[in-house]
Amino acid sequence: MASETYEIIVVGGGVAGSFAAATAAADGADVVQLERKPREQGGYIACGDAMKAPRNSKKYPGPIDMDAIADDEDVLINGNIDQIEWRDEELGVRKVLPYEDNSNVIDRYEFGQRLLEQTADFGVDQHYDTVVNDVTQNGRVTGVEAIREGEPVTYEADVLIDTAGAQSIIQEMIDFEALDTPGTPTFEQPHYTHFGSAYREIIETPEPVEYENAIVGKPLEEMGYIWYFPRSPTEINVGLGFQMNKEPIPLVDRLKKDIQNRPEYQGANVAEMFDKEDKLGAAIALRRPLDSMVAPGYLAAGGAAGTTHPITGKGIRGAAFSGYSAGRAAAQAVEDSDLTEYGLWEHNRWLYREHGEAAMLASRDAYNVAGSTIDVNILRAVAALLPEDEIRDIVGTETNVADLTSKALVGAGILKNLISEYRSGTFEQLGVTKEELYESVTGVIETREYVRSYEEVYASYPEDRGTYENWLSRRNRVDSSFYDALDIPSSEQKY
Numbered sequence: 001m002a003s004e005t006y007e008i009i010v011v012g013g014g015v016a017g018s019f020a021a022a023t024a025a026a027d028g029a030d031v032v033q034l035e036r037k038p039r040e041q042g043g044y045i046a047c048g049d050a051m052k053a054p055r056n057s058k059k060y061p062g063p064i065d066m067d068a069i070a071d072d073e074d075v076l077i078n079g080n081i082d083q084i085e086w087r088d089e090e091l092g093v094r095k096v097l098p099y100e101d102n103s104n105v106i107d108r109y110e111f112g113q114r115l116l117e118q119t120a121d122f123g124v125d126q127h128y129d130t131v132v133n134d135v136t137q138n139g140r141v142t143g144v145e146a147i148r149e150g151e152p153v154t155y156e157a158d159v160l161i162d163t164a165g166a167q168s169i170i171q172e173m174i175d176f177e178a179l180d181t182p183g184t185p186t187f188e189q190p191h192y193t194h195f196g197s198a199y200r201e202i203i204e205t206p207e208p209v210e211y212e213n214a215i216v217g218k219p220l221e222e223m224g225y226i227w228y229f230p231r232s233p234t235e236i237n238v239g240l241g242f243q244m245n246k247e248p249i250p251l252v253d254r255l256k257k258d259i260q261n262r263p264e265y266q267g268a269n270v271a272e273m274f275d276k277e278d279k280l281g282a283a284i285a286l287r288r289p290l291d292s293m294v295a296p297g298y299l300a301a302g303g304a305a306g307t308t309h310p311i312t313g314k315g316i317r318g319a320a321f322s323g324y325s326a327g328r329a330a331a332q333a334v335e336d337s338d339l340t341e342y343g344l345w346e347h348n349r350w351l352y353r354e355h356g357e358a359a360m361l362a363s364r365d366a367y368n369v370a371g372s373t374i375d376v377n378i379l380r381a382v383a384a385l386l387p388e389d390e391i392r393d394i395v396g397t398e399t400n401v402a403d404l405t406s407k408a409l410v411g412a413g414i415l416k417n418l419i420s421e422y423r424s425g426t427f428e429q430l431g432v433t434k435e436e437l438y439e440s441v442t443g444v445i446e447t448r449e450y451v452r453s454y455e456e457v458y459a460s461y462p463e464d465r466g467t468y469e470n471w472l473s474r475r476n477r478v479d480s481s482f483y484d485a486l487d488i489p490s491s492e493q494k495y
Contacts, residue, residue: 001145001152001153001154002151002152002153002154003153003154003155003156004032004153004154004155004156005155005156005157006030006031006032006125006155006156006157007029007030007031007157007158007159007334008021008024008029008030008031008032008157008158008159008160008161008327008330008331008334009031009032009034009143009144009155009157009159009160009161010024010031010032010033010034010124010161010163010327011034011132011144011160011161011162011163011164011170012033012034012035012162012163012164012165012302012304013033013034013035013037013042013043013112013116013126013128014043014045014112014163014165014302014319015112015115015302015315015316015319015320015323016163016301016302016303016304016305016307016319016320016322016323016326017033017035017161017163017301017302017323018033018064018112018115018116018118018119018323019061019062019064019115019301019319019320019321019322019323019324019327020161020163020299020301020323020324020326020327020330021033021119021122021124021161021327022062022063022064022118022119022122022124022327023061023062023063023323023324023326023327023328023331024161024327024328024330024331025119025122025123025124025327026062026063026122027327027328027331027332028331028335029327029330029331029334031123031124031125032124032125032126032127032155032157033119033124033125033126033127034127034130034132034144034146034155035116035126035127035128035130036129036130036131036132037128037129038128038129039116039126039128040274041274042112042113042116042128043108043109043110043111043112043113043115043116044108044109044112044273044274044280045108045112045280045282046198046199046200046239046280046281046282047108047200047237047282047315047316048200048215048227048229048237048239048313048314049105049106049107049108049229049231049237050081050103050104050105050106050215050229050314051103051104051105051106051111051316051317052099052103052104052317059317060317060320060321061320061321061324061325061355062320062324062327062328063122064115064118064119064320065118068114068118069111069114069115069118070104072110072114074107074110075106075107075110075111075114076104076106077105077106077107077231077232078104078105078212078230078231078232079104080212080213081099081103081104081105081213081214081215081230082098082099082103082213082214083096083097083098083099083213083214083215084096084097084099084103084214084215084216084217084392085097085211085214085215085216085217086216086217086218086383086391087216087217087218088218088219088380088383088384089218090429091380091381091384091426091427091429091430092426093383093384095383095386095388095391096214096388097388097391097392103215105215105229105230105231105237107231109273127148129148129149129150130146130147130148130149130153131146131147131148132144132145132146132164132169132170132173133145133146133147134173135160135170135173135174136154136156137174137175137178137179137297139179139180139296140179140180140295140296140297140298140339140340141159141160141174141179141295141296141297141298142156142157142297143155143156143157143160144160144170158297158333158334158339159297159298159299159330159333159334159339159344160297160298160299161298161299161300161301161326161327161330162298162299162300162301162304163300163301163302163303163304163319163323163326164304165282165283165302165303165304166195166282166283166284166285166303166304166306166308167190167192167195167283168300168303168304170304171189171190171300171304174295174298176189176295179295179296179297179298180296180340181295181296181340181341182341182465183469185295185341186291186292186294186295186341186465186468187290187292187293187294187295187298187300188290188291188292190285190287190290190306192244193243193244193245193494194244194245194285194286194287194306194494195243195244195283195284195285195286195287196241196242196243196244196283196284196285196286196313197241197242197244197249197251197281197282197283197284198239198240198241198242198251198281198282198283198284198313199239199240199241199251199252199255199279199280199281199282200237200238200239200240200279200280200281201237201238201239201255201270201277201278201279202231202235202236202237202238202270202271202273202278203235203236203237203238203259203265203268203269203270203271204234204235204268204269204270204271205234205235205236205264205265205267205268206234206266206267206268207234207264208233208234209228209230209233209234209236209264210264211228211230212230212232212233213230214230215227215228215229215230216228216229217312219376219379219380219383220240220242220249220254221249221376222242222243222246222247222249222376223242223243223246223371223372223376223379224240224241224242224243224246224249225240225241226238226239226240226255226258227239227240235271238255238259238265239255240254240255240258241284241313243286243372244283245372245494251281252279283303284303284308284313284315285303285306285307285308285310285315286308286310286311286313286368287306287310287365287368287494287495288306288310288361288362288364288365288495289305289306289307289318289322289351289352289358289361289362290305290306291472291475292341292348292468293305293322293326293347293348293351294329294341294344294345294347294348295341295344296339296340296341296344297339298344299326299329299330299344299347300326301319301322301323301325301326301347302315302318302319302322302323303315303319305322306361307319307321307322307351307357307358307361308361309361309364310361310364310365310367310368311364311367311368311371311394317357318357318358318361321351321355321357322351322357322358325346325347325350325351325355326347328346328347328350329344329345329346329347329350330344330347332346333346340465341465342464342465342466345464345465348461348462349461349462349463349464352458352461353459353460353461353463356458356459358458359455359458359459359461360455362454362458363451363452363454363455363458364394364451365454366447366450366451366454366482367394367447367451369482369486369488369494370443370444370447370486372494373486373487373488374440374443375436377430377431377432378430378432378436378437378440379440380430381427381430381432381437381440382437382440382441382444384426384427385437385441386444390444443486446485450478450481450482450485453478453481453482454475454478457471457474457475457478458475460474479493479495
């Protein structure tokens with residue numbers, strides 16, 4: 001069996017993997033990036049294609065030149081998106097959330113190709129057609145065993161960065177309990193119920209759609225939603241996603257049912273990619289980022305670390321920041337010859353404490369937890385009642401959510417809407433009573449308080465490994481109080 005040695009192995013050729021590999025290499029490390037797909041399919045993944053402000057490198061970290069990527073006309077294919085729309089057509093509800101820092105729709109394949117090209121420019125060895133089938137360890141993670149272009153090969157390294165996506169197989173291969181740690185391993189292995197399943201198609205319509213300047217979403221059963229993201233006036237990324245802790249949904253059939261009932265898709269065709277219809281499915285993390293993303297010789301980033309938005313499933317931004325953080329921390333640990341949890345802790349600290357991306361995502365997960373306790377029809381009614389600013393706070397990616405100084409005003413606005421909308425009979429068709437609405441809206445207001453509590457506890461994430469257990473106990477107390485407030489029995493608690 002062939003054997004190759006590097007300082008850092010990055011498993012995965014997506015956003016997180018490219019940011020991690022490029023960052024580590026730019027910091028002087030000897031890096032190999034392993035990707036299971038052939039080179040020409042790099043970046044071909046199921047994605048909604050919406051991305052906030054790609055033409056602004058200040059919004060993205062590290063050595064990757066996002067301005068250069070966004071200037072590629074094959075990447076940024078719709079730069080005219082200036083609003084989000086939330087529609088519940090059965091109720092006649094349409095919420096419009098303007099973008100202050102515009103969003104865009106990209107060609108995810110071309111975007112991925114440019115990322116891989118830039119990563120290679122930093123001197124990263126990229127091995128395609130390489131499937132990892134085992135992880136080696138000896139007190140720490142020491143490498144992987146793989147099949148590359150049909151031949152077995154062993155890769156040895158100081159650090160393995162796992163960017164293999166949601167439900168990463170790498171995490172299943174590691175015996176975390178057998179690693180050398182000062183106590184219980186800090187790395188948190190997620191449960192399958194923390195994920196969602198998604199599916200998308202690229203649809204070519206005969207006529208331009210009327211929402212060509214908006215990314216559009218609407219609710220579905222089982223905490224799901226469907227999206228329509230226009231790549232052009234006549235080319236639409238159409239997809240849907242559901243949480244895996246709910247009853248399973250036949251994704252393809254459910255999407256087909258919706259498309260067939262929409263007038264703008266009559267006579268539409270599915271685009272082709274690699275000589276076949278452009279249809280893709282994927283798993284996505286719908287949870288808070290892992291409490292700890294490190295173990296001796298190992299770091300997780302992107303979907304493997306749960307850095308997607310726990311409500312919307314948006315993942316490019318979280319993947320970029322977590323990949324950068326992992327590459328940076330891994331290169332520093334190699335330079336310091338400290339591959340322990342202590343040596344790799346900078347990855348956790350930077351994401352949670354200094355930059356705060358992980359802290360923001362973790363606080364938003366409170367809305368996901370609360371929403372999972374509400375009947376879907378009541379949830380639709382509550383979404384219809386919420387002011388647009390409140391919806392923006394819930395699904396947004398900024399860190400100023402849950403400003404308690406506005407809580408009373410927001411609550412009063414919701415309740416006024418509740419009274420007027422209920423009297424008009426808007427929700428009678430859902431079988432939702434006024435009492436149920438009042439209770440659920442009150443729950444939203446209460447959840448905002450817990451969002452604030454989570455923000456505060458994550459802002460004090462430990463600077464180093466030594467105080468982690470104390471911090472975790474504090475965070476778990478917030479969990480316990482939140483679950484009690486929602487009256488969720490221990491058998492049904494998310495974490």
